[in-house]
Amino acid sequence: MTTAPIQLDTYKLGFIGAGKMAESIARGVVQSGVLHPSRISTAHSNPLRRSAFESFGVKVFSQNQQVVEDSDVVIFSVKPQVVKDVVLQLQPLLSKKKLLVSVAAGVKLKDLQTWAGSERFVRVMPNTPAAVGEAATVMSLGGAATEADGELISKLFGSVGKIWKADEKLFDAITGLSGSGPAYVYIAIEALADGGVAAGLPRELALGLASQTVLGAASMVCQSGKHPGQLKDEVASPGGTTIAGIHELEKDGFRGLLMNAVVAAAKRSREFSN
Secondary structure, eight states, X not given: OOOOOOOGGGOXXXXXXXXXXXXXXXXXXXXXXXXXXXXEEEEOSOHHHHXXXXXXXOEEESSHHHHHHHOSEEXXXXXXXXXXXXXXXXXXXXXXXXXXXXXXXXXXXXXXXXXXXXXXXXXXXXXXXXXXXXXXXXXXXXXXXXXXXXXXXXXXXXXXXXEEEOOGGGHHHHIXXXXXXXXXXXXXXXXXXXXXXXXXXXXXXXXXXXXXXXXXXXXXXXXXXXXXXXXXHHHOOTTSHHHHHHHHHHHTTHHHHHHHHHHXXXXXXXXXXX
């Protein structure tokens, strides 16, 4: 006996927290066509945040309680420092009929389930490229979350990028890499563009070339199946321009700096759960 495929358009999605991450996910879901914006809601008092969601058709309530009551799937997208207070405040409304999701860095499923009084929870770590359909997302199922719940979350977040399933014990490292990683890449793009300007390029051209170069290189890794080291070697001809640039990167510890950034962010994520 086969189960019927999940129809996402029959669900209503609510965001508790209307920050940039929630906006990125909601915008991506709408742009992918998976959910009509009228089936998505959030709450906020700040006119700027309200207008950000209303600009693409999402309902904005005045109270979080209204969001929960209006939703089948409730995504907690508040800062880790306040997620406990928010979940406890809404606990009377978080029935087991609702699928609960957290994108808060460093907050463990066992704590979320205790605060909510429900084990039908899924912990998810997405990143902001969800807004353009290129998120890297990882999920871990709570005690009472079913395989069907996992499929629903896979479809929802898969509509805004790629999604993996992993053991929750890996989430601090995941946060340090893919959760925080876009910021590292933005800095790299800005630095590459600055280098182009320093070498004589107009700013607009330098930024366009830097952005497209990073996009193209990432696509090569994803689509070619080749190790990034091999792809690097294919660009770096003997005695050429590329190897000269790589030499400078190695002298300044480029790889070590990126590795240290991931480890530092992962450490910070662990601190949130202590």
